Amino acid sequence: MTFAEKASRQAFPTSQQPYSTEMEFIMHYQQESNTRHHRKHQRGQGLIEYALVAALLSLVVFGGLALTGTSVGNTYREVIDSFQNNPQDTSQGQPTPAETPTTTPTPIPEDITVSVHKNNGDPVSGIAVIAFSGDGASTASAVTNTEGMVTFSGFDPGRYKFRADYSGQEFWSGTIAYPGQTSAAITISVRKISVHVTNARGLTLAGVAVHAYTNTGAYAGVSLTTDQNGTAVFTLPDGSYKFRADYKSQPYWSEVIVTTNTTSVTITIPEAPFTVRVTNRQGQPVGNVPVYAFNSDSTYAGISGNTSAEGTVVLNLPNGSYKFRADYDQQAYWSSVVTSPDVDSTTIQVGGTQVTVRVVTNAGVGLADMRVYAYLPDGSSAGKSAVTNAGGSATIELNDGSYKFRTDDQKVTYWSDTISVPKSTAATITVGSGRLNVQVVDQRGDAFPGIYVFAYRVEQSGNVTYGYYTGQYGITDSNGNVVLELDPDTYRILGYNYDYRNNNYHFRYEWSDYIDVPPTSAISLRIFR
Numbered sequence: 001m002t003f004a005e006k007a008s009r010q011a012f013p014t015s016q017q018p019y020s021t022e023m024e025f026i027m028h029y030q031q032e033s034n035t036r037h038h039r040k041h042q043r044g045q046g047l048i049e050y051a052l053v054a055a056l057l058s059l060v061v062f063g064g065l066a067l068t069g070t071s072v073g074n075t076y077r078e079v080i081d082s083f084q085n086n087p088q089d090t091s092q093g094q095p096t097p098a099e100t101p102t103t104t105p106t107p108i109p110e111d112i113t114v115s116v117h118k119n120n121g122d123p124v125s126g127i128a129v130i131a132f133s134g135d136g137a138s139t140a141s142a143v144t145n146t147e148g149m150v151t152f153s154g155f156d157p158g159r160y161k162f163r164a165d166y167s168g169q170e171f172w173s174g175t176i177a178y179p180g181q182t183s184a185a186i187t188i189s190v191r192k193i194s195v196h197v198t199n200a201r202g203l204t205l206a207g208v209a210v211h212a213y214t215n216t217g218a219y220a221g222v223s224l225t226t227d228q229n230g231t232a233v234f235t236l237p238d239g240s241y242k243f244r245a246d247y248k249s250q251p252y253w254s255e256v257i258v259t260t261n262t263t264s265v266t267i268t269i270p271e272a273p274f275t276v277r278v279t280n281r282q283g284q285p286v287g288n289v290p291v292y293a294f295n296s297d298s299t300y301a302g303i304s305g306n307t308s309a310e311g312t313v314v315l316n317l318p319n320g321s322y323k324f325r326a327d328y329d330q331q332a333y334w335s336s337v338v339t340s341p342d343v344d345s346t347t348i349q350v351g352g353t354q355v356t357v358r359v360v361t362n363a364g365v366g367l368a369d370m371r372v373y374a375y376l377p378d379g380s381s382a383g384k385s386a387v388t389n390a391g392g393s394a395t396i397e398l399n400d401g402s403y404k405f406r407t408d409d410q411k412v413t414y415w416s417d418t419i420s421v422p423k424s425t426a427a428t429i430t431v432g433s434g435r436l437n438v439q440v441v442d443q444r445g446d447a448f449p450g451i452y453v454f455a456y457r458v459e460q461s462g463n464v465t466y467g468y469y470t471g472q473y474g475i476t477d478s479n480g481n482v483v484l485e486l487d488p489d490t491y492r493i494l495g496y497n498y499d500y501r502n503n504n505y506h507f508r509y510e511w512s513d514y515i516d517v518p519p520t521s522a523i524s525l526r527i528f529r
Contacts, residue, residue: 110182112152114162114173116144119189123148127166129186134159134175162186167221168214169239193234194264195243195254197226199271204230208245210267215240215256243267248293248301250320272341274317278307278326280351280397285311289328289350296321296337326350330383331399352399353422359392359407359414359429361485366392367431373406374398377418405429412487434518436484440476440495440525447480448527451495458490458514467492486517495525 112131116124129150130141139160142150155178162173164186173184197205210232212220220241224232234243236259243254245267254265278289291313293303301322305313317340324335328350335346359370372394374382382403386394396405398421405416409431416427440451453474456467470491474482484493493515497508510525 110179112155112160112176112178112182112184114150114152114184114186116148116150116164116171116186116188119187124164124166124188127164130163130165131155132161132163160184164188167212167237167239168216168218169237171237189238190235191238191259191263193236193241193257193259195224195226195232195234195245196264196266197230197232197245197247197269198266199269201271205247205269206230208232208247211244211246212236213242213244215242245269248303248318249295249299250301250318252318270319270341271316272319272344274315274322274340274343275345276305276307276313276315276324276326276335277345277347278311278313278328279347279349281349281353285309286328286350287311289326291315291348292325292327293317293322294325296323298323324348329397351397353397353425355396355398355403355419355421355425355427357386357388357394357396357405357416357427357429359388359394359431361431362435363485365485366390367409368392370394370407370409370431372396372429374403375406377402377404403427407431409487412489431485431487434486434488436486436491436493436515436517436519437522438474438476438482438484438493438495438512438525439522440480440482440527442527442529445526447476447478448497448529449476449478449480451476451480451482451497451525451527453482453484453525454494454496455484455486456492456494458492488517491515491517493523493525495527497527497529499529 114129114131116127116129118124123144123146125144125146125148127144128141129144131139131152133139139155140152142152144150144164157179159175159177161175162184164171166188171186171188173186176182176184195210197208197210199205204226206226206228208226208230210224210226212222212234214220220236222234222236224234226232226245238259240256240258242256243265245252245254247269250269252267252269254267257265274293276291278286278291280286285307287307287309289307289311291305291307293301293315295301301317303315303317305315307313307326319340321337321339323337324346326333326335326348329352331350333348333350335348338346355374357372359367359372361367366388368388368390370388370392372386372388374384374396376382382398384396384398386396388394400421402418402420404418405427407414407429414429414431416429419425419427436455438453440448440453442448453476455470455472457470459466459468470486472484472486474484476482491514493512495510495512499508508527508529510527512523512525515523
């Protein structure tokens, strides 16, 4: 039961049936009040009841209107207008109720979603999608998520289409009319393209890097390596492409293909044999020398080989410009830049100048089997050495520069003078600065031939004196004389007589005193026969 019904029944128990609305009750109540004003006793009571009921109804009605957002002033105006313009329904005996106005809500704009998928249904993530308005102007862009979706917001009503850029190709959606349409789809059609890499003889080349480019030369963002069959299989969106194979640091291109017309292409890498000859400065071949091929920009081409005994090596080169390096005797030697196959050979001259070093005694006699070392002027080793032959000569091959040479004899080091190569090609080391003449006689003072004479170097260690055999010895001649070439130092000389009599050896020997070399005079030893 409504509030009006309750109030009507309480104030007018004999009135008609309850009213359907509070507003009907208010209008009828006003009429009833006017007809009963002559009742003096009940007049004050009716006015009080009317005031209370009217105030209470006003709070209920206008409070409800306020909660629904309807203007109270407008409602009041509509109530007044209903009194003036709406006649009462005489058939029912009740006034016609006024209609409640309705409001139209403002539409809430929706987002636009764009999906990007391959023709096999796989989503394409991480690529840019650009929105274009009906006049062709780009309005916004976004990147697809893992599901291949992007969302655009805040667009004005109008016509739009969308573009996705993938592997250098452009793919478009259809045009939508927003806000009536709020979604669009872009399909990227992809297919497999096989790239075969072979050499000029038709042999497949495995392990070759292949890169995909659009027909305009833009990198498509995809690179693969050929398998054991020389093939790299690309999955690319439809479009025009060309492919580049990088073989031994040289680029080789395929023709341009259209994926809707062909699904394979071949890159042929031409190769030609190239001969590198290595010789020394005298033009003689040098074998077992490693040779490396470099591109003209000095990047290693990945091609190498060792020279044969004839000093040559044959390298298979793709067409291009190259230079070659031969590593010989810890030095690098380069050729000039050549172009293959226009040129098919080159020569590298390695090594330095042949320098002869002689090791001699004070008398100028050559000493065999002496190790000779080459040094730079600052005393650092040049890393070269050789052994003297029977004539006392050693040959060392040296690059241009200044050198000096060293040999060691009986724990003494001897040096040559410094020479400049190639201006000078010979050096001499003089070993021993003292010649010791030794005469051996018998007990009668006669010359004693055939006696062995040995030289011992004297060294002091604390309070003990040691004698070390120097390796220098001689046999007295018919005059009992022998000459020993000794380095400067202190020595003792031993004379030894090996006498064989009656099937027995008779040994006689004699030591000299301490002798300083170089000596001031000859020494004499007496040995009994």
